[in-house]
Amino acid sequence: MRPLDYPRPDRLVRVFEHIVDANLLRNHVAAPNFLDWKRESTAFDAMAAYRRRSINVSAYGAMPGGAGEPRFLKAARASVEFFGVLGVSPALGRVFYDR
Numbered sequence: 001m002r003p004l005d006y007p008r009p010d011r012l013v014r015v016f017e018h019i020v021d022a023n024l025l026r027n028h029v030a031a032p033n034f035l036d037w038k039r040e041s042t043a044f045d046a047m048a049a050y051r052r053r054s055i056n057v058s059a060y061g062a063m064p065g066g067a068g069e070p071r072f073l074k075a076a077r078a079s080v081e082f083f084g085v086l087g088v089s090p091a092l093g094r095v096f097y098d099r
Helices: 031-040 083-085
Strands: 018-019 024-027 049-055 072-079
Touching: none
Parallel strands: none
Antiparallel strands: 018 024, 049 072
16 A cells, blocks of 8 residues: 555544444534534544535537536535645645635
8 A cells, every 4th residue: 555645644534424323334424513523623633524426517508509418527525624634735726715
């Protein structure tokens, strides 16, 4: 195994939620729970949330008279802190800002 391509990969952990009643192991953390954990945690320097997903995207107006063929893409939803916690910059565009 090789180290993750992040600064200080030994300091990164992934935390899941276990829902006993539904027997869901390694469940994605609900947003309100993440916000509570982030506010109340003293064990972590910082926390970020993300959730992988797949989406269909079409380029509206790319084809005359239509939206073009939809494309299946892998995507993720991430909290404002995501890039900062990993210590990286986005490949394109800019980081998120909290209002």
